[in-house]
Amino acid sequence: MTEDSLPPLRDVIAKYGLRARKSLGQNFLLDLNLTRKIARAAAPLEGHAIIEIGPGPGGLTRALLLEGAEKVIAVERDSRVLPALHDIAEHWPGRLEVVEGDALKIDQAKLVEKAGLPVRVVANLPYNIATPLLAGWVLTEPWPPWWQSLTLMFQREVADRITASPGSRSFGRLAVLSQWRSSARRLFDIPPAAFTPPPKVTSSVVQITPLPEPVAACTPDTLQKVTAAAFGQRRKMLRKALRSITKDPDALLSAAGLDGTKRAEELDVRDFCKLAHCHEQQSGGE
Numbered sequence: 001m002t003e004d005s006l007p008p009l010r011d012v013i014a015k016y017g018l019r020a021r022k023s024l025g026q027n028f029l030l031d032l033n034l035t036r037k038i039a040r041a042a043a044p045l046e047g048h049a050i051i052e053i054g055p056g057p058g059g060l061t062r063a064l065l066l067e068g069a070e071k072v073i074a075v076e077r078d079s080r081v082l083p084a085l086h087d088i089a090e091h092w093p094g095r096l097e098v099v100e101g102d103a104l105k106i107d108q109a110k111l112v113e114k115a116g117l118p119v120r121v122v123a124n125l126p127y128n129i130a131t132p133l134l135a136g137w138v139l140t141e142p143w144p145p146w147w148q149s150l151t152l153m154f155q156r157e158v159a160d161r162i163t164a165s166p167g168s169r170s171f172g173r174l175a176v177l178s179q180w181r182s183s184a185r186r187l188f189d190i191p192p193a194a195f196t197p198p199p200k201v202t203s204s205v206v207q208i209t210p211l212p213e214p215v216a217a218c219t220p221d222t223l224q225k226v227t228a229a230a231f232g233q234r235r236k237m238l239r240k241a242l243r244s245i246t247k248d249p250d251a252l253l254s255a256a257g258l259d260g261t262k263r264a265e266e267l268d269v270r271d272f273c274k275l276a277h278c279h280e281q282q283s284g285g286e
């Protein structure tokens, strides 16, 4: 018997014939103790609306409801799981809304607006779209964002790139974009054996919370452009790597107070914000 008195997830999967599909990044968590641990990491849930991307058969969804989320809005692309989610919605009247569609295309901010509650995002992300989803959340405008926290499961290697410190091997675009106006930390790992089917690699839960202001002012678009140029050729000196975005990299670097012989991996997050800000000034935001 499960604590929410719904059937065990294995039975749900068997009942609705939910064979995991690789193309949809489906690795299901069937252990409610584990999904509740993830839900608790996103606390407090009471008085909050939770956006969950990819509920699948509903292991994490059930945990979020059990742990007290006032409302869960779950976006799922695979219509096969809808009957299983419908059973959960019936069990928790008025607390689970399921939206069928592609999370990359749906306006999530709009979706949660009508709930009129503070919002947290919690998800065991499909690995094939985890990075573009994260970029959408951390680059959203206006700031502070519509969400109060992101509690997300990634492949461990991606989690390392999100939380990396300057100078480390994993430090790159993802770290800069995740940390220029948020703090990001890895909370705990989950081994492959915990999933059905087991993925090849370890997964990690990451917690991202917004800072009130960016570490230094710039726009998301320019920061993306500058980091793409700098890390696109990370072995090259900045004065060469930045040629792809400006005719005069030396002027840009000197305006930002940076040494053009350095490489991207030697800068910190603030340096990238400064570069982006100066690039905006010099190019008039072009």
Ligand code: SAM
Residues within 6 Å of the ligand: 024, 025, 026, 027, 028, 029, 030, 053, 054, 055, 056, 057, 058, 059, 060, 061, 075, 076, 077, 078, 101, 102, 103, 104, 124, 125, 126, 127, 129
């Ligand atoms: N939350 C469930 C769990 O923890 O067991 C399932 C997680 S599984 C890693 C990822 C889920 O995301 C799958 O249910 C998959 O169908 C769904 N998914 C994949 N691509 C999606 C997309 N573009 N939009 C919404 N959901 C998607």
